[in-house]
Amino acid sequence: MTSAPRSPASGPHLVALDVDGTLVDHDGAMSARVRRAVQAVVAAGHHVVIATGRSRAAALPVVELAGIARGYAVASNGGITLRIDAEAPGGYAVIDAAEFRPEPALRTLREAVPGARFALETAEGAFWSTVPVHDASFGAPARVVGFEELASMSAVRVVVFSEELDLEDFTEAIERAGLHGVAYAVGWTPWLDVAAHGVSKASALEQIRSRLGIPRERTVAVGDGFNDVEMLTWAGRGVAMGQAAQGVRAVADEVAPSVYEDGAAVVLESLLD
Secondary structure (H helix, E strand, C coil), rough: EEEECCCCCCCCCEEEEEEEEECECCCCCCHHHHHHHHHHHHCCCCCEECCCCCCCHHHHHHHHCCCCEEEEEEEEHHHHEEEEECHHCCCEEEEEEEEEHHHHHHHHHHHHHEEEEEEECCCCEEEECCCCCCCCCCCCCCCCCHHHHHHCEEEEEEEEEEECCHHHHHHHHHHHHHHEEEEEEEEECEEEEEEECCCCCCHHHHHHHHHHCCCCCCCCCEEHHHHHHHHHHHCEEEEEEECCHHHHHCCEEEECCCCCHHHHHHHHHCCCC
């Protein structure tokens, strides 16, 4: 692994960028240098794709802030793929929604995780939860319903969180649950994202790569979370942010400076050399 930027292969690249901890810091701020770098890479003919665990409603303001007017974005950890088009209603169109039936996973997790709370995102972008919750990654308040009603719905993403367990105990409870038939990733806090089997940022990005006809060796991915691991290993050049956990850094080809040192800009600028 190296912290030095690699010389880019010739031709347009697909550049996948995580949001929180990559494009924006943990206060939600994007530096001027990062914004300039995104726009310069787009102007140079590369395809910048924001790939985030946020819902579409929470991802689109970042797309706009970055100055991306056309292209693609991945939301909900691969559950939703958007075509960004300033002329479309709302500035985007949903081109893929990876729905699944979460009931078996929800029942398993209710038994395995003490005090578990649940929230669900639908393909239409609505949120439902078993307790009042308004998380910034949702982009909208969730409507409260009972567990049985929630379990009967279709989803593109399910969130499980606990206010009773610390991260270590929460992670151990998830591991003991032995989830099957779904994809999932634990975050920085006692928070679990669940998606359809085989769905991740990487699976959505592979579909976009195929649409664009970009060779795998001209793909770059930058991220800092465990929900970025598949994306970093999928890319021809996977870059972990400097503040990423060791488990994320270990799968990357490179480690960039941290989000507070404009690490994403460093990677983007290397494509302009």
